Amino acid sequence: MKYGFIKVAAAVPAVKVGDVVYNVQxxxxxxxxxxxxxxxxxxxxxxxxxxxxxxDLFREQLLLDKAEEGLLMxxxxxxKLDVISxxxxxxxxxxxxxxxxxxxxxGTILGVVPKTYLPNYGEFYEKRWFASAQDLNPAExxxxxxxxSVSAEPIIFSTGDDVKFGIEICEDVWAPIPPSNNLALxxxxxxxxxxASDELIGKHRYLCxxxxxxxxxxxxxxxxxxxGFGESTQxxxxxxxxxxxxxxxxxxxxxxxxxxxxxxxxxVDVERLRMERRQNTTFxxxxxxxxxxxxxxxxxxxxxxxxxxQVDAHPFIPKDGDMQQGCEEILNIQVAGLAKRLYHIGAxxxxxxISGGLDSTLALLVTVKSFDKLGLDRKGIIGITMPGFGTTDxxxxxxxxxxxxxxxxxxxxxxxKAVTQxxxxxxxxxQKHDVTYENSQARERTxxxxxxxxxxxxxxxxxxxxxxLALGWATYNGDHMSMYGVNAGVPKxxxxxxxxxxxxxxxxxxxxxxxxxxxxxxxxxxDAMGNIKQKTEDLVGPYELHDFFIYYFLRWGFSxxxxxxxxxxxxxxxxxxxxIKKWLQTFCRRFxxxxxxxxxxxxxxxxxxxxxxxxxxxRMPSDASSALWLKECEEL
Numbered sequence: 081m082k083y084g085f086i087k088v089a090a091a092v093p094a095v096k097v098g099d100v101v102y103n104v105q106x107x108x109x110x111x112x113x114x115x116x117x118x119x120x121x122x123x124x125x126x127x128x129x130x131x132x133x134x135x136d137l138f139r140e141q142l143l144l145d146k147a148e149e150g151l152l153m154x155x156x157x158x159x160k161l162d163v164i165s166x167x168x169x170x171x172x173x174x175x176x177x178x179x180x181x182x183x184x185x186x187g188t189i190l191g192v193v194p195k196t197y198l199p200n201y202g203e204f205y206e207k208r209w210f211a212s213a214q215d216l217n218p219a220e221x222x223x224x225x226x227x228x229s230v231s232a233e234p235i236i237f238s239t240g241d242d243v244k245f246g247i248e249i250c251e252d253v254w255a256p257i258p259p260s261n262n263l264a265l266x267x268x269x270x271x272x273x274x275x276a277s278d279e280l281i282g283k284h285r286y287l288c289x290x291x292x293x294x295x296x297x298x299x300x301x302x303x304x305x306x307x308g309f310g311e312s313t314q315x316x317x318x319x320x321x322x323x324x325x326x327x328x329x330x331x332x333x334x335x336x337x338x339x340x341x342x343x344x345x346x347x348v349d350v351e352r353l354r355m356e357r358r359q360n361t362t363f364x365x366x367x368x369x370x371x372x373x374x375x376x377x378x379x380x381x382x383x384x385x386x387x388x389x390q391v392d393a394h395p396f397i398p399k400d401g402d403m404q405q406g407c408e409e410i411l412n413i414q415v416a417g418l419a420k421r422l423y424h425i426g427a428x429x430x431x432x433x434i435s436g437g438l439d440s441t442l443a444l445l446v447t448v449k450s451f452d453k454l455g456l457d458r459k460g461i462i463g464i465t466m467p468g469f470g471t472t473d474x475x476x477x478x479x480x481x482x483x484x485x486x487x488x489x490x491x492x493x494x495x496x497k498a499v500t501q502x503x504x505x506x507x508x509x510x511q512k513h514d515v516t517y518e519n520s521q522a523r524e525r526t527x528x529x530x531x532x533x534x535x536x537x538x539x540x541x542x543x544x545x546x547x548x549l550a551l552g553w554a555t556y557n558g559d560h561m562s563m564y565g566v567n568a569g570v571p572k573x574x575x576x577x578x579x580x581x582x583x584x585x586x587x588x589x590x591x592x593x594x595x596x597x598x599x600x601x602x603x604x605x606x607d608a609m610g611n612i613k614q615k616t617e618d619l620v621g622p623y624e625l626h627d628f629f630i631y632y633f634l635r636w637g638f639s640x641x642x643x644x645x646x647x648x649x650x651x652x653x654x655x656x657x658x659x660i661k662k663w664l665q666t667f668c669r670r671f672x673x674x675x676x677x678x679x680x681x682x683x684x685x686x687x688x689x690x691x692x693x694x695x696x697x698x699r700m701p702s703d704a705s706s707a708l709w710l711k712e713c714e715e716l
Contacts, residue, residue: 081241082385083642084351088270088303089114089122090322091343092334095310097131098143100150104129108157110343111165117345118383120239121164123272125307126195126250127179129169132276133312138170138177138209151182151189152224159187162380164239166247168274173230174219176211181247181274182223183237183375189226191235191375195249196259203278203316206251234259234372236268240379243350244268246372250275250306253294264298265363265370269350271298275306278316284336287321296328299357301348309339327353331389347389355637393650394624395631396574396688407581410574410687411446414566417685418450418541421564428456429538431529433559434463434483436475438575439567441482441594443543445582446566448486461488462536466528468495468521470604472612474597481590491532495524513604522558529562539563542682547572547623549681549692550630551667552674553616560677568684569691571630572599572623599623620670621663625655629667634690634698640664640712657716665713672706 091114093106107124114122126132129150130143137143147169158165164185171180171192178194194213198206218231236244246263253260253273260271271294277287295302301324308320322334324346331346357363398406422430430447434440447461463483467476483490499520503510508517529540542562544554546569554560567575576595583591597612604614617623628647632638638646647660679694679702691697 081239081243081350083387083645084349084354085347085385085387085389086121086239086241086243086270086350087117087119087345087388088272088301088324088348089117089119089343089345090303090305090324090334091122091124092305092308092320092322092338092341093124093128094341095128095131095307097133097310097312098137099131100129100143100146101153103131104150104153106341107154107165107167110341111154111158111161111163113343114165114345115161115163117343118386119163119345120241120243120380121166121245121270121272121303122343123166123247123274123303123305124168125305126274126276127168127170128274128307129167131311132307132318133314135205135312136209144170144172144177148224151184155184155187155189155224155226158184161186162240164190164237164377166272166274168249170210171221171223171230173221174217176215177209178213178216179206179210179249181249181272183247185377188378189223189228190237190377192223192228192230193235193247193249194230194232195252196232197251197255199251199254204251231373234262234266236263236266236372236374238374238376240377243270244374245270245272247272247274249273250277253290258294260294260298260300260302262370263372264300265367266372267367268300268372269353270301270303270348271295273302273304275304275321276311276318277306277321279319279336284319284321288323288330291323291325292328292330295325299327299353299360299363301326301331301350301353303346308342309337324348327356345388347387349389351638351642352636387645387649389649391646391650393628393654394573395635396571396627396690397577403577404581407578410570410578411449411582413685413687414446414570415449415453418446418564418566419453421539421683422450422454422456425539427538429460429462429533429536430541431462431464431533431536431538432541433525433529433543434465434479435543436465436477436479436482436594437597438572438579438594438599439543439545439548440479441591442570442575442579443541443566444482444486444488445579447541448488458487459489460538461486462491462532462538463488464491464493464529464532466493466495466525468499468525470521470600470606470612470614472606472610474593475612478590478594478597482594485586485588485590493528495521495528499524518604519555519558522555526555526558526561533563541566542684543567545570545572545575546690546692547627547630549678550634551620551626551670552677553620553670554677556677560681562682565682565684568681568693569687571627571690573627621666622655625651625660625663626667629664631690633667633671634692640668640709641716644716661713661716664716665710668706668709668713672704672709675700675704676702
């Protein structure tokens with residue numbers, strides 16, 4: 081399980097109802113394919129050795145005997161194979177017939193799991209042929225020549241690298257309390273479902289919702305294989321679903337109604353699932369009284385690792401289909417947070433520094449929406465542009481035009497004179513463009529904002545974002561400080577999308593030009609052509625990389641090695657390995673050294689799954705050592 085990943089598969093073989101030999105041959109072909117792809121565990125549909133739609137043929141001893149012989153054939157076929165296969169067949173136990181899943185590996189039966197909930201309504205008549213696991217008394221049976229202990233007790237199987245999985249069969253997941261609930265709480269990372277669900281209009285959509293919900297509720301991966309082509313279509317049709325979900329998200333989905341056998345392979349991130357469970361105190365409390373019998377598979381030889389799953393390069397960005405809804409929701413959270421603060425303190429004035437950059441633009445837009453929501457006059461928003469030694473005409477003009485377009489009160493207060501006097505007071509050479517030169521300007525701007533807020537009896541709206549907080553890219557007690565930080569939960573890559581979304585609403589060229597402006601604090605004089613000279617991403621690295629690092633470091637607690645291989649996949653055609661490593665080192669170094677700034681942050685709304693609030697999601701000592709993380713970066 082290198083980097084916490086395991087390959088699983090959902091397989092849908094071609095079937096001939098009642099022809100066990102043919103069915104076994106089809107299953108063997110897919111097992112061989114899975115072994116070649118490095119799959120560790122795979123699941124087949126319900127009763128795949130005989131076909132699900134045998135109906136009263138399940139009463140025929142010949143079919144039951146041939147099913148057992150078919151299992152024996154599979155055991156012989158898998159004798160030298162590492163892949164764990166889960167197949168379905170009817171099994172006689174204590175004189176009763178059960179619809180069972182049988183787990184096999186290396187020619188050995190690891191365990192037998194009987195179906196618990198038998199549908200006997202509508203088109204289903206399973207109680208006509210099968211008994212439920214609830215009717216099963218513990219027994220020792222011989223199946224395909226092997227002694228096997230069977231009972232209704234939940235079973236958790238372990239792979240050679242200690243990935244734990246459980247099994248339920250079709251209707252089990254449709255029950256009010258599915259067996260997978262207990263299996264997951266007892267430690268199963270993955271649930272495999274052998275199914276034979278017929279197709280009805282609207283049913284597939286509901287099925288996907290059900291499986292996604294069960295995967296999310298149990299914080300597990302859910303691998304589902306359902307009967308397909310070859311099952312009887314006498315009264316119903318089987319579409320052959322093959323799906324893998326992980327914590328509520330669909331990883332892979334096969335082709336429905338295919339006339340060909342198929343195997344859908346996905347890479348499940350078990351480490352991610354376990355990390356989520358450890359953080360979720362509700363899950364921890366729920367699992368206290370869960371138990372199951374454990375069966376371990378044989379260890380297998382290590383395999384070469386290849387990351388085959390897709391990795392989103394921009395995990396904070398809503399997906400295309402949800403982009404508008406996602407942007408609206410984020411803005412509504414920001415607006416609701418600020419509106420509550422203004423209402424609570426009875427303030428009708430807000431002061432905000434407008435630089436013509438992305439962050440202050442978003443903060444201004446949120447403030448305007450908040451005032452509109454409260455029915456306050458936009459003139460109560462005091463937008464202050466504070467040109468300094470590095471301010472360019474482009475950002476200055478955009479700042480002024482934006483404030484005018486939004487109808488807020490505009491003030492222009494140059495910081496040049498005050499900062500020059502300050503340099504004189506402390507004896508700093510103005511030609512020395514060092515951290516003192518830069519931070520003095522940032523702190524002067526913050527002092528102006530705070531003092532004006534006192535003048536008008538208002539509050540200062542912070543503009544700093546989540547990415548800057550993670551990197552510590554803020555002047556302590558400068559732009560680091562405000563009275564309410566509306567962007568505190570929004571990463572830099574997302575801010576661009578939010579401003580673009582509002583630009584689409586307002587159809588304004590001003591916002592579009594702000595989006596295209598290089599990100600800069602503008603604390604260093606412009607170049608000879610009057611263009612921005614100090615570009616943030618040249619100094620600390622690309623924000624899209626840092627936001628990627630932030631997401632996987634904070635949300636999932638991944639190590640630098642794992643973040644690195646994920647970044648390699650996500651940015652394959654954008655950044656080379658050396659570039660990713662360089663900025664990952666920068667991220668780890670800055671994240672640890674700059675915690676002291678995050679330990680005293682002002683209030684601000686959380687909008688996503690990652691937050692750096694010292695009162696909420698992230699609590700870390702300001703003097704924690706980064707040695708372990710930087711050492712692992714060096715080893716990449």
